Amino acid sequence: xxxxxxxxxxxxxxxxxxxxxxxxxxxxxxxxxxxxxxxxxxxxxxxxxxxxxxxxxxxxxxxxxxxxxxxxxxxxxxxxxxxxxxxxxxxxxxxxxxxxxxxxxxxxxxxxxxxxxxxxxxxxxxxxxxxxxxxxxxxxxxxxxxxxxxxxxxxxxxxxxxxxxxxxxxxxxxxxxxxxxxxxxxxxxxxxxxxxxxxxxxxxxxxxxxxxxxxxxxxxxxxxxxxxxxxxxxxxxxxxxxxxxxxxxxxxxxxxxxxxxxx
Amino acid sequence: xxxxxxxxxxxxxxxxxxxxxxxxxxxxxxxxxxxxxxxxxxxxxxxxxxxxxxxxxxxxxxxxxxxxxxxxxxxxxxxxxxxxxxxxxxxxxxxxxxxxxxxxxxxxxxxxxxxxxxxxxxxxxxxxxxxxxxxxxxxxxxxxxxxxxxxxxxxxxxxxxxxxxxxxxxx
Numbered sequence: 001x002x003x004x005x006x007x008x009x010x011x012x013x014x015x016x017x018x019x020x021x022x023x024x025x026x027x028x029x030x031x032x033x034x035x036x037x038x039x040x041x042x043x044x045x046x047x048x049x050x051x052x053x054x055x056x057x058x059x060x061x062x063x064x065x066x067x068x069x070x071x072x073x074x075x076x077x078x079x080x081x082x083x084x085x086x087x088x089x090x091x092x093x094x095x096x097x098x099x100x101x102x103x104x105x106x107x108x109x110x111x112x113x114x115x116x117x118x119x120x121x122x123x124x125x126x127x128x129x130x131x132x133x134x135x136x137x138x139x140x141x142x143x144x145x146x147x148x149x150x151x152x153x154x155x156x157x158x159x160x161x162x163x164x165x166x167x168x169x170x171x172x173x174x175x176x177x178x179x180x181x182x183x184x185x186x187x188x189x190x191x192x193x194x195x196x197x198x199x200x201x202x203x204x205x206x207x208x209x210x211x212x213x214x215x216x217x218x219x220x221x222x223x224x225x226x227x228x229x230x231x232x233x234x235x236x237x238x239x240x241x242x243x244x245x246x247x248x249x250x251x252x253x254x255x256x257x258x259x260x261x262x263x
Numbered sequence: 264x265x266x267x268x269x270x271x272x273x274x275x276x277x278x279x280x281x282x283x284x285x286x287x288x289x290x291x292x293x294x295x296x297x298x299x300x301x302x303x304x305x306x307x308x309x310x311x312x313x314x315x316x317x318x319x320x321x322x323x324x325x326x327x328x329x330x331x332x333x334x335x336x337x338x339x340x341x342x343x344x345x346x347x348x349x350x351x352x353x354x355x356x357x358x359x360x361x362x363x364x365x366x367x368x369x370x371x372x373x374x375x376x377x378x379x380x381x382x383x384x385x386x387x388x389x390x391x392x393x394x395x396x397x398x399x400x401x402x403x404x405x406x407x408x409x410x411x412x413x414x415x416x417x418x419x420x421x422x423x424x425x426x427x428x429x430x431x432x433x434x
Contacts, residue, residue, distance in 0.1 A: 014279050016325060036280070039323045043282050044302035047320070056280055060326045101391030103316045103369070104303055107326075184390045185304035 016058045020164065023062040024141040027162040033057050035162060037079055037112030040104055041124070057162075064111070064164065072198075075167040078111030082127070085110065090174035090258075091193035095130035098176070098191065101184035111163040114138075114151070118211055121237035122187040128155065128213025130176065132205035133193035134168040155212045171195035175258035177251040179208075179239075189238040190247055192216070192227075194255035202259065204252060209233055209244060216252065224252040264328040268293060269337030279325035283317075284308045286324045287334065295335035295364045306392030309365035310334050316372040318391075335364035338371065344417075346409050347371050353415040356405035358396040366392050370406040380407035 015026040027033055034053035036042045038060075045051035064079040076085070083105035085096035099105055099113070114131065116124035131151050138154040140147055142161035151166065178191030190208035197203075204216040209231040219227035233244035264275040268291060277286045284301075287293045287310070299307035301320050308319045311333035339345035344352065347367050357363040366389060373388040385406045386399075394402065408415075 012278070012280065016279060036323065038321075039280075039326065040303060040318075040321045043280070043321050043323055046280065047282060047301050058279065058323060058325060060323075100303075102388065103306070103309060103318055103391050104321065106315060107317055107321060183393065185393070 012053050013055045014058060015055065016060070017062045019063055023057065023059060023064070024146070024162065024164075026057050027141055029143045030160050030162065035059065035111075035115070037109035038081065038107040040100075040108040041112055041116055059109075059111070065109075072170045073167060074170055075165050076110055077165045078163045079109045081106050082108045082110060082113060085127075089170070091130040091133050091176040091195055091255075092127075092174070094176040095126055095178070095191065095193055098178050098181070098188055099126050104184075110166065114155075114166065115158040115163055117159065119187060123189070123208040123236070123238070124187060125212055126178075126188055126191060126207050129191055129205040129207035130193040131166060131168065132213050132215055133174070133195040133203045134171060135195070135197070135203055136166050136168040138166050139164045151213075152215060158212070169197060172198050173259045173262040175255040175262075177254040177258070179247065179251075187238065190244050190251065192248070192251040192255050194252075194259050196259050202256075204255065206231060206248065206251075208239075209248060219249075219252050219256075222256060224249040224256060227252045264325065266291075266324070266327060266330060266332055268332045269334060275324060275328075277324055280323045282320050283310070283312075283322040283324045283327050283332075284319035287319060287332070293334055293336060297361055297364060299361065304393065305362070306365040306369065306389075307362050309368050309392070311368055311372055314372065314375065316369045333368065333371075335367060338367060345371075346412070347374065347406070349415050349417060350405040350409040350413065351402075352417055353413075353420045354401045354405040354408060356398065356401045358394070358398045362392055362394040366394070366402055366406075370409065373406065374410050378406075378410055380410045382407065385410075 017023040017026050032054040034056050036058045059079050064077045066077045068075045082096050085092050113127045136151045138151050140161040140163050174195040176193050179189045192206050194204045202220045204220050207213045216227040216230045218229040227248050233241040235241050266273050277290050287296050296310050296319050297307035299305035303318045303321045309316050310319045312327050313330050339348050347370050369389050382403050385403050
């Protein structure tokens, strides 16, 4: 049982920038910096002594929140609360609504969700799948300055960079299917997101089928079982690899069917 | 930093990253918010931050700087219970009571945002709150009653329909 953490981070150097530029400067090359979005992951990690950052960069006042639209292009700032996405179209809206509960979604940020590491015996980063399906790009800062790259390329280095915002073109259709959770505090064991762009391209992606969200290109032609070629399902506290192997094609079929209906 | 808790403003000395829960309980001695799981799973620590329900164990205190915090101590007094407290008493919605302050604050916020007495909506609003004694039915009834604006005679409740206490012999 944790006791007070009032003095816990006495050794932690804390930065609370007031603008994007200040945040980028404080992040530097990211060495030893723990980024705090809403705090819903970092704060309990510190409480339970699993994390004792040398430097903490708190983004709450850095002005990185907000959703902007430019034609069909949507850009979502790093510290936008997950709750704000719940009213957006599939796959993003239903995927966001399937995360935690109202209180936590209102505090948790999309940047924190996208950059989350694997949890303790549970997958994190539900939004990774939805944004992968949307073909999103990520603007981030760190070594080599500011870059803009596909989320797929960003995910393997998400712990080394400061996510600033994520952008995508609104899809013509989208769908989300995830395993139900026994309680709102559970992570989703496995979920599939799909999106069809205006030119007819279909993208599918899964969360809970690897160490971070993965595209399912083999199933994008319509063969749901082929999705298994793109993943290496694992055992953890929420589900076995066997169960994930059985359920993934089912979720892919549901997503493909839902997108077909809205054709 | 400063926090206004139940109308009283306090200077805060804890670290910017200290959980709001620890600041309330250990720096300010306000123990209505309960330290249940300390990781966002149980909802016993929920308080209102500028009217919005938040898990105080997950919120770095710096993010509440300058804010108005309401804990269960700010809802009402023993002599003058708030409507949701009266509803919880009347419906026997507290069992061991550990989850109750978080439940009432989440319910209070639900009602303040125009929530109705619809059971499903109430379950959704309180979905993050776990009561290990499983007394959910009465909790949902209590929030529904407060949402409707029911009024209660609590002197009658004390020997009322849910208790085994008797006031006279059964003849």
